[in-house]
Amino acid sequence: MLKRKAYDKLVAWKARQTADRKALLVTGARQIGKSYIVRHFGQSEYASFVEVNLLEDERAKRTLSNAVDTQDFLNRLMVLTGGAFIDGGTLVFIDEIQESADIMTFAKFLVEDGRYDFVFSGSMLGSAFKGVRSFPVGYVEELQMRPLDFEEFCWSIGVAEESIHAVRQGFADEEPIADYLHEALSEDFRSYMVVGGMPEVVQRFVDGERSLAQIRPLQEELNRQYAYDISKYAGSRALQVQAIFDELPLQLEEEKAKFVLSSLGNHARYDRYEKDFVWLVNAGVALKTNRITEPKPPLRRTQRPSSFKLYQSDTGMLLTRFPQRFASSVYLDDRVSNVGGIFENVIAQELVAAGYTPFYFLTKKLGEVDFLIEGNQGVIALEVKSGSDYLTHASLSKIMETRGYEITQGIVLCRSNFKKRDGILCAPWYATLCLPDLARSADIAINVKAV
DSSP: OOOHHHHHHHHHHHHHHHHHEEEEEESSTTTSHHHHHHHHHHHOOOSSSEEEEEETTTHHHHHTOOOOOOOOOOHHHHHHHHHOOOOTTTEEEEEOGGGGGGGGGHHHHHHHHSSSSSEHHHHHHTTHHTTTTTTTTTTEEEEOSOOOOOOHHHHHHHHOHHHHHHHHHHHHHTTTOOOHHHHHHHHHHHHHHHHHSSSHHHHHHHHHTTTSHHHHHHHHHHHHHHHHHHHHSSSSGGGHHHHHHHHHHHHHHHOOOOOOOGOOOOOOOHHEEEEEEHHHHHHHHHEEEEESSSSSSSGGEEEEEEEEEESSHHHHHTTTTTTTHHOOOOOOOOOOSSOOHHHHHHHHHHHHHHTTEEEEEEETTTTEEEEEESSSSSSSEEEHHEEEEOOHHHHHHHHSSSSTTTEEEEEEEESSOSSEEEEEEEGGGGGGGGHHHTTTEHHHHHHEOOO
């Protein structure tokens, strides 16, 4: 089993049950590993584990939906599963909850009953229209799963904890790590960009002794599954949602380009497509960064949702939508193809995995900072470069020098080892595994550039 940070969160949730007695809703895109990790958690941490899948079992969906009260609901569960229900020792897992969202209304009464712990799970595909998120406030907490982040990928391929610690130490001390380790981790990061973080793909990569030969067909199949789910769950807006999904890689071919709405039609307007973009984001398929007009907290205050960039939630799956040469350029680091948009995408993926809500900033006077996120103690600005010109960062320098923005640190994520120059820290791409640490100290702004 791949080691996931979500498992520790499940364990922490269980530890709180005696005090809070909340149910848990685990959400995320298709094939993200939700069912597998909940199943492993239930079988490992509880005396009894009971599972119902509302997508695969139409009878269960119909039976539970027709329950009239809490005891009737539990009785129906017992009849359906035949499992042992042990007071204080049973986890009930109801999967694919989006297939019958009304069942979530029972969560309040099941939590108040208190005999068993409940985990609900489902893809967010269609949830914005079906109402899965309208769960009883105060009785359910949500855990959103994402693709494996780079640190989890390192765990899966056997990178030693000492190496990860060395990166964190280098980041904290602003001092280079050993050259051999820098080269190895840079290669691992480029592998991560090609493989991505979908659990089945990562597992196949690991089982195949880090061979890339078998993963691309699987990634292509996952993209086809996403397209199928759009047609199934997006209802009357399926064509519009699919058009956005199809356009996503084309938009990223243009470095530093916001999403051009006219690509969806000559008269396309944001207000006509807004729910479609929200649908893709809530589905865990896309990541959206809104433009802000002033890089000062709170960032949401000046956001412009109609001016934005759109990324795919998994960079590995994104790369399969480009010709093979793009993946080769990233993996071999040949610096021939224009892969700036790919690097932008992986940084967006890492930011969201670390729990940030990304924005971007752009003015004619100061230039562009592609990602900004809020923390607690000021603003840190980062610029990410895929090429060798990481010492050139005019926009970063300008924004740091602008009075009133209170930027406390500048960082360039690039191919360089850790080193400080003119008050700006150059940090390697793989330093993204330190992003969660920054959340405890500052707001972060990230600018992604190619050569």
